[in-house]
Amino acid sequence: MIARLTGFPEIINGQTVIIDCQGVGYEVLCPTSTVSRIPSLNTSGSDHPYTLHIYTHVREDQMTLFGFSSLFDRQLFCKLITVSGVGPKIGLAIMSHGSANEVISAIQQADVDYLTQIPGIGKKAAQKIIVELKTKLGVIAELDLQSDVVNTQTNELRDALKNLGYSDTEINEMVKKVPDEMTEVEEQLKVALRR
Numbered sequence: 610m611i612a613r614l615t616g617f618p619e620i621i622n623g624q625t626v627i628i629d630c631q632g633v634g635y636e637v638l639c640p641t642s643t644v645s646r647i648p649s650l651n652t653s654g655s656d657h658p659y660t661l662h663i664y665t666h667v668r669e670d671q672m673t674l675f676g677f678s679s680l681f682d683r684q685l686f687c688k689l690i691t692v693s694g695v696g697p698k699i700g701l702a703i704m705s706h707g708s709a710n711e712v713i714s715a716i717q718q719a720d721v722d723y724l725t726q727i728p729g730i731g732k733k734a735a736q737k738i739i740v741e742l743k744t745k746l747g748v749i750a751e752l753d754l755q756s757d758v759v760n761t762q763t764n765e766l767r768d769a770l771k772n773l774g775y776s777d778t779e780i781n782e783m784v785k786k787v788p789d790e791m792t793e794v795e796e797q798l799k800v801a802l803r804r
Contacts, residue, residue: 637676640704
């Protein structure tokens with residue numbers, strides 16, 4: 610497998626770089642952060658050799674090279690694609706969304722919103738990435754996997770109070786007084802009305 614290429618970057622088309630290594634041109638897909646670091650890259654080629662750390666992805670019908678400006682970036686990419694459902698294309702999209710440190714920070718802080726801004730990643734996929742990588746990237750904040758359920762119940766409670774004629778200001782105050790551990794909407798409504 611190809612692990613590293615050093616040569617002259619010649620052509621760029623979005624995230625695709627052609628790197629000339631002693632007369633052989635390798636097509637490499639790179640995150641935008643790597644593309645922006647390649648010096649003097651234009652259609653006529655760079656005057657300086659550049660090293661890309663390569664992840665070689667082999668399938669039955671094709672072989673694709675993914676290139677990174679640092680070994681650290683490559684290692685993070687390799688960790689990302691260990692998550693089931695995250696293939697190299699999604700891994701590349703994650704690495705293109707921000708620096709390696711920003712991606713790691715988002716995972717450590719269980720920042721679902723950061724990850725869901727990336728095309729191809731929904732809320733469940735973001736949660737899965739965070740859960741599966743927490744032991745590989747260090748201790749992270751606990752992810753509340755019940756947030757969808759809690760939000761749905763809170764919305765049902767708000768709708769019920771609205772139907773009873775309460776204003777938004779009153780509803781906000783009433784909802785604040787309902788204990789978090791209370792899960793049944795009927796019980797929540799009784800508590801909210803009582804208080």
